[in-house]
Amino acid sequence: GAGVSQTPSNKVTEKGKYVELRCDPISGHTALYWYRQSLGQGPEFLIYFQGTGAADDSGLPNDRFFAVRPEGSVSTLKIQRTERGDSAMYLCASSLTPGHQETQYFGPGTRLLVL
Amino acid sequence: GNSVTQMEGPVTLSEEAFLTINCTYTATGYPSLFWYVQYPGEGLQLLLKATKADDKGSNKGFEATYRKETTSFHLEKGSVQVSDSAVYFCALSDLRAAGNKLTFGGGTRVLVKP
Numbered sequence: 001g002a003g004v005s006q007t008p009s010n011k012v013t014e015k016g017k018y019v020e021l022r023c024d025p026i027s028g029h030t031a032l033y034w035y036r037q038s039l040g041q042g043p044e045f046l047i048y049f050q051g052t053g054a055a056d057d058s059g060l061p062n063d064r065f066f067a068v069r070p071e072g073s074v075s076t077l078k079i080q081r082t083e084r085g086d087s088a089m090y091l092c093a094s095s096l097t098p099g100h101q102e103t104q105y106f107g108p109g110t111r112l113l114v115l
Numbered sequence: 116g117n118s119v120t121q122m123e124g125p126v127t128l129s130e131e132a133f134l135t136i137n138c139t140y141t142a143t144g145y146p147s148l149f150w151y152v153q154y155p156g157e158g159l160q161l162l163l164k165a166t167k168a169d170d171k172g173s174n175k176g177f178e179a180t181y182r183k184e185t186t187s188f189h190l191e192k193g194s195v196q197v198s199d200s201a202v203y204f205c206a207l208s209d210l211r212a213a214g215n216k217l218t219f220g221g222g223t224r225v226l227v228k229p
Binding site: 043045059098102103105107109 | 218
């Protein structure tokens with residue numbers, strides 16, 4: 001079946017601009033996660049959705065970052081007033097349930113470059 | 116807070132060599148432990164996992180045992196192939212956190228030469 005998909009695969013923007021990154025989870029998966037991976041490092045947690053609500057947004061670095069999942073499926077990560085330090089790979093993952101033993105399935109990521 | 120430390124790479128091996136990638140963790144409580152792999156040009160994939168102490172996860176010839184006494188989850192494979200060239204990430208999930216957010220190590224790049 002279809003895996004997690006993310007669009008766009010690459011995004012180049014200028015400092016100060018607004019960007020939206022989209023994630024389509026596996027159908028039926030209730031839990032959705034966003035991570036950020038800088039070059040040469042492991043992914044870092046940003047935010048977790050259970051259904052439509054953000055159950056844990058403790059990883060969002062500041063209030064320029066915001067994410068939504070209005071219908072409990074597709075999620076959008078929104079970054080306002082982008083900065084060069086926001087350049088990274090943004091990964092989305094989903095799991096059938098939020099249980100701590102559950103496998104998370106990752107998408108291919110969106111590579112964001114802020115010039 | 117939770118953290119995962121894994122050996123830095125790159126690790127360069129010849130085909131059929133034995134591979135070990137060390138991973139140790141710090142966590143409150145008893146986390147579940149995972150190894151994820153990222154092949155060139157592909158997304159992260161789960162390689163194996165263990166959810167309680169002394170459990171052994173295994174897949175594709177790789178093994179890792181959850182050692183609570185040493186807070187470790189070292190990854191091993193007895194005979195690597197060129198196709199095992201990838202970046203390997205050790206990760207944990209916190210039993211006491213909402214959901215299943217993962218804390219990752221920094222990754223270990225493995226290069227297997229023919």
